[in-house]
Structure formats: C-alpha cells, structure tokens
Amino acid sequence: MSLRARISLSLLLMLAFSVALNFGMLRLVVQRSLGQLERDMAMRSLTRCTEAIHSEVRHLDTFVLDWANWDDTYAFVHGRGEEYAAANLLPQTFRNAGINLIYIVDSAGQVVWGQARDLSTGEEISLREFAGEAWPPTHPFLAGPAAGLFPTARDPLLIAARPILTSAGEGPSRGALIMGRFLDEASVQHLGEQTQTELSAWPVVRTARGLKLADQSLVEHDAAASQQAILDQLSSGEPIAMHEQSDALLWIYTLVPDIQGEPVLLLRAGMARPINVAGIVVGRYALLSIVAIGIVLTLLTLWLLQRGVTRPLTALTRHAAAVGQTGDLSARLELRRRDELGVLARAFDRMLAALQQSRAELQRANAVLQAEVNERKRTEQRLERSLVELAVLFEASRAFSQLLSPEAVGQEIIATIERLMSWQRGSIWLRSDANNELRLLAHSHLGLPADALQAELAQVRGMVARLGDGISGWVALHGEAVRTGNVKADPRYIEADPRMQSELCVPLKVGGRVIGALNMESPQPDAFSEHDEQLSTIVAVSAAVAIENARLYQALQDHASRLEETVARRTAELMQREAALRAANEKLKELDRLKNQFVSNVSHELRTPLANIIAYLYLLEEGKPEKFKQYVATLNREANLLQQLIEDLLLLSRLDLDRAHPSLSVLDINEVVSRLANDRSLLIEKRGLSLQTELSPGRLLARADSKMLLQIITNLMTNAMNFTPAGGTITLTTGMRDGPPHVGQHAAVRSAPEGKNGHWAVVSVSDTGPGISPEDLAHLFERFYRGDAARQSSVPGTGLGLAICKELADRLDATVTVQSQVGQGSTFSVWLPVGEKPLS
Known part of the structure; x- marks a missing residue:
C-alpha cells in the first residue's frame, strides 16, 4: 500500500472516529440531559394540574364548612322547616355558587333535602348514586368530613361533606351536608386555562382485568389502545406515564383517586417540547459542521502531501514559519521553477491562498453561528422569562388566597404587576353599583422619592370617580380591556399626570360580574404589548376573586363584630376592673354560664306561651264552640306574655346599641x-x-x-x-x-x-x-x-x-x-x- 493511500486511510479513519465520538457525546450527554430536563418540566406541569383540582376541592370544602357550621342548617335538620329551604336552597344558590349538587342528611341516614342540577339549563337532574331516601350508617359521607372526587354515571364530582354543627362548631352532629360540582369538560378546560396547559380527563373504572376507560366513545379508536396501555402502565405503580406524540409535543398522564383512594380519573396534560426540537436541530448542525470541516481538512492535507518533501522544504519551512509568526496569508514564496520544487512552491502558495479564503469563510461561518447562538440565547431568555412569570403568578395566587383585607390584596396586586412588567403609575379601582361610582383601592407611583410617594398616596387616598369616566371607568362599566400607546389620542382618557403616554387597563371580573379595574400607565409611548395585556388579564382573574373573597370576609367580620360588640364591651369593662387574670377569667366564665342560663330561660319562656297558643288554636279548630271565648282570652293572655318578653329583649338590645x-x-x-x-x-x-x-x-x-x-x-x-x-x-x-x-x-x-x-x-x-x-x-x-x-x-x-x-x-x-x-x-x-x- 502506498504512502498516499495509507495517509488517506488514516485521515479517513480519524474523521470517522471524530464524527462517531461527537455523535456519541451528543446522544449520551446532551440528549439525556435534555430528556431529564423535559421529564422534570413535565412533572411540574402535571403537579400544577393536580394541585389545581385539589385547590378546587379545598375551596368547595371551605364553602361546605360555612354552610354545615351554621345554626340555621343545624335547626333545619332538626325541625325541617320550609323557611330555610325557601330562603337558601334555591336554583340561584346552585348557579351563584357553581354547585351542581346539595344534599342534607340527618344522623340516621335519612335524606332531609337533596337536589342535583344542570347549571347550563338550570333543570334538576337525577343521579342514581344519590337515589333513595335513606343512606346506610356506613356511607362514607356520614362517617365524618370528606372531600375529593366521587364517581357518578354522568361525570366525576368534586365533592365535600361536613358534619352539621352549630355556628360555634359544637355538636352533637345532626347529620351531614354534602355539596358537589361536576368535573365536566368545561371544568377541565377551565383548569387547563388556569394552569396554562392543554388538559384532558377521562373517567376510569376498575374491572376484573384492571383499569379501563369508563366510556370508550370519548376517545378515537386509535387513541383508545394507546391510552389503555397508559392505564396498564399507571396501574403497575408508576406515578406518571409519558407518550411522545411528536418531536414537538409530549403527553403526560396520571391517575387521580377518589375520596376512597380508588383511581377514578385519567388526567392528561400536553406539553410543548421546544427543548427537544432545539436539541435535534443543534445536533444536526453540529454533526454536519464536523463532517464538512473534517472533509475539507482531509482534502487539504492530501493535496499538500502529494507534492512531496525535498530540499526546497527548508525555504518552504522558513516561509511557513514567517507566515505563522506574522499571520499574513497574502505572502508568497516566489519560487519560479517548473520541476517538482516549483510545483511544491506553487502548491504552498496555493495553500496559503486557500487558507486565506478558508479564514474568510470561517469568519463568515462564525458570524452565522454567532447569530444562531444569539438567537438561542434570546429563546432561552424568553423561556426563562416565561418561567419567572409563571412563578410570580403562582406565588401571587397563593398570596392572594392568604390575604383577608381588600387593601392588602390590592397592594399585593400592585407588587405582582411590578414584577411582571414595566410601568410607572398604577391603580386599582373598585366598582360601587349602589352609588354608580368607582372607589380607589390601591395606588403606586414607581420612581418617586419616599416623601413624594407618601404625599401622593395621602392625596389620592379614598378618591372616588364616577362610573364610566376615564379609561378606568369605561373598563369598569363595559368589562373590556383597553390598551393604548397614545393616551392623548383617546377621547376616554382623563389626564392625571401629563408625563404619561401609554395606558393598559383590564377589568376585574368575578363570575362574569365586573367589580372594578386594574390600571397601569407609562411615560413611554406604546409601552404595553399584547403579552402584557394577557399577563394583566391572568392576574386580574385571580385578583378579582381574592378581592371579592376579602370583601366578603371583611363583611362577615364586621357582621360578627356587630353581633359580639355588646359582649366584647362588657368583657373589656370586666377585664379593666380586674387586677388579676385569674379573677377576670372567672368573671368571664360566670358571664358565660349566665348567658347559657339566659338562653335556656328565654327558650323555656318562649316555648311555654307558644305551646299554649298552639294548643288553644287547636282547641279553636276542634273544641266546643261554647268555650271559644275562654280559649280566645287565654290566647290573648299568652300572646301578651310573649310580646312582653320580646319587648324586654328588644329594649335591652336598644340600650346596648345606645339607641335609647x-x-x-x-x-x-x-x-x-x-x-x-x-x-x-x-x-x-x-x-x-x-x-x-x-x-x-x-x-x-x-x-x-x-x-x-x-x-x-x-x-x-x-x-x-x-x-x-x-x-x-x-x-x-x-x-x-x-x-x-x-x-x-x-x-x-x-x-x-x-x-x-x-x-x-x-x-x-x-x-x-x-x-x-x-x-x-x-x-x-x-x-x-x-x-x-x-x-x-x-x-x-x-x-x-x-x-x-x-x-x-x-x-x-x-x-x-x-x-x-x-x-x-x-x-x-x-x-x-x-x-x-x-x-x-
């Protein structure tokens, strides 16, 4: 074998080894790392979806607890009065609370009241799982508090059950209050919008052969087999299962159990695979670049070696050394000979020219590669920004749910928007339909010194505007977002700061009802993008619910404070008069005993005349006519006694409220x-x-x-x-x-x-x-x-x-x-x- 052939073979083997080594590194290291990163992102995405379902269950359980620990519900189970049902158990209750099912069962398992309704039509529906007038004592909803998923023939129910106690949380329990909300296709789609995932769910049932879809018609024939395989994989103990739908789309599956721990729902979340797509593209470009460069270098080496090495090699070496030291590829050897040496010299000059051209091509290729790297960096930055935005939205949602004051929620909303986008002047307005006006809830002006900011806050605190005035008033009136890059050209704009040029305002809605507006202004023209509007809308959804919850909680606290004002005032007076904590504690215990005794006495005093009145009314219906005058006199006496007792209680109440x-x-x-x-x-x-x-x-x-x-x-x-x-x-x-x-x-x-x-x-x-x-x-x-x-x-x-x-x-x-x-x-x-x- 000739030297040329051996050199060529060696170069080809080296090229093949280099390509194989780089390909192996891409497959073993890069692709595996990207796959693990993709799996971690899938786990987090699926966790958000399941946590959204659990959050819905917790909210429903809190709502059921408010109803179950209520004196009116406690009395209704015992007395079965129609007033409670007529006042509270109405079709509007189902619609307003987003509830499909309400059942009230006494401690013996007898259904006191129960209905299930279709919220889209308002019609009452029948569920065979809740049929019958009596439930067995072992029924899971009668054993104690329960919350979670419950399978039905229609759709799975997000359900919560609580024992029926007094408003003070005292027993004994008189039964259970059960409320449920269908986890139908619309609910799943809503959860998907909350978690920003393509979310789907199918009910599953357990058969003798294992888990299967409850309704095969819900999926296509080709997808049913793959989903059955997914079910078999999850049944074996795997927490999640993944299916690569394509290079750009990944399906993640998991099973959601019901309240008894039995799998009842197959949950699927779709996740885009930008990392995988980017990895494939980068791998291809890298391999092609390595192969191309290797081929070019191999050919150049063969072209140089075929000229041989003779005596002119020294001059060629000096010339090569000089070129290496100066880096000047335009220098030439100028060895004009027609023999092999001339050929070698000219070949060397041609090599320099080729190197010069290669340098230029490499510089151009490097520029292209640098542009690709810059684009990848921008993509990564956008991805990082999206992750940061998701984290901020998640933290904000959690913070909203923990705040109980509308003002605190408003400040948290301002802080959240500050972290998500660039603006300078922001405010939150709440709508008051009774007065046809807007009230300022929160305000901020970024970049102002602390003293100037405090002065501005003092100036705008408690500000009231007419509903419909300005961009904020228009948004609060019509419930539509407004984004303008030139406020001076918008006729709805009312100038508050002449430096502001852009404005973004989104409505705060709860259940389709507009309760206010979130407004941001910037001194830069066209400062707000469509993405900013989308982010603001997402924040506004959670913020509106949090503000409404805080307002309801505050109203409840105010009501409770008014009810307890008299007792609190008396308690404060007693504590001020007592020097020792033990004496004050004993005084409070004595007051509580007297209050309980008072309730008992009042109940007895009310019960006695009422019983007499009922008895003599019965005698008026069934008794002898000649005694009617006597019956009426007795009724009049008992009614006067009852009236006097009530007037005493009302008088004492007026005295407590300082109205007398x-x-x-x-x-x-x-x-x-x-x-x-x-x-x-x-x-x-x-x-x-x-x-x-x-x-x-x-x-x-x-x-x-x-x-x-x-x-x-x-x-x-x-x-x-x-x-x-x-x-x-x-x-x-x-x-x-x-x-x-x-x-x-x-x-x-x-x-x-x-x-x-x-x-x-x-x-x-x-x-x-x-x-x-x-x-x-x-x-x-x-x-x-x-x-x-x-x-x-x-x-x-x-x-x-x-x-x-x-x-x-x-x-x-x-x-x-x-x-x-x-x-x-x-x-x-x-x-x-x-x-x-x-x-x-």
Missing part, C-alpha cells in the same frame, strides 16, 4: 305613681295581693323621662307581684330625701356607685315576699342573673328586669337601691336627682 336616649321633662312623681297604681290594682287583686300607696304631700317634682321611669317602676312592681305569695302586700312610697342614696342597715346593694349630695325624689316598691339572700344581692343587677328563689320556684323570668332598670336608671343619672332580709321581704328604691334645691 332620654327625653327629659319635669314630672310630678306622685302623679306617675298614682296612675301606675290605678292601672295595676286590678291585676294585683286578681293575684290575691293588696296594694298600698304612701305618697308624699303635695307635688313631688323631678326631671326624668316619663317612659323610662314608668318602665323602671313597672319592672319593680312586676318583680314584687311575682315573688309575693297570695295574701301579701305591695307598698308604693314616694318622698324627698337629702344626701347621697343610702340603703339602710340590712343587707342591701346599689345599682351604681354612691351618688353625690343634694335632693333626691325617691320612689320605693316594698313587698312581703321571701326576701333576697346576701349572696344573690351582690349579683342582683347583672344580666341573665336569677337568684336561688327564682331558680327553685316556678316564677317566670329571664333575669333581665333589674338589669333593664339599672340601664334606664343610668341614663337618667338615677340610682336603684335594694334592702332585703330573708323571710321579711324586700324594698327597691329609685333615687331621681333633683339638684341643690327642690324644683318648683
């Missing part, structure tokens, strides 16, 4: 007492009691509210009548006294601290009842308190009469005192301030 203000005038106390004694004398005689009055001579004048004073004396007389046995005496006494109110030598107590000196008009109510023990006297004017004598006897009452007397006396600057001795009766006195001298 006295209308003071000069009254003749003797006249008030005489009139009241005449009104009550007949009732007192019917009870077997005697009434005596001991009025001061002449007129006894004092400044007071006549209605409040009558209420105080009436309550004191009612107490005396209730606790004085038949044959006893009730005495009304009036008189003028000096000095602060005093209580005498026997066991006694005041409703207020010791008063100031001066003249007092005093009205006293005395009885010959059993008297009051010293232990009860200490708590006599506390709400809900009833003494031992009242608790052990059948005397009606709720412990509010004397508390009302105290509250009314406080508003009249009066004092109520009591003297009592066990077995010798009691005397209650009302001290009305007159002043330094009697009134004339």
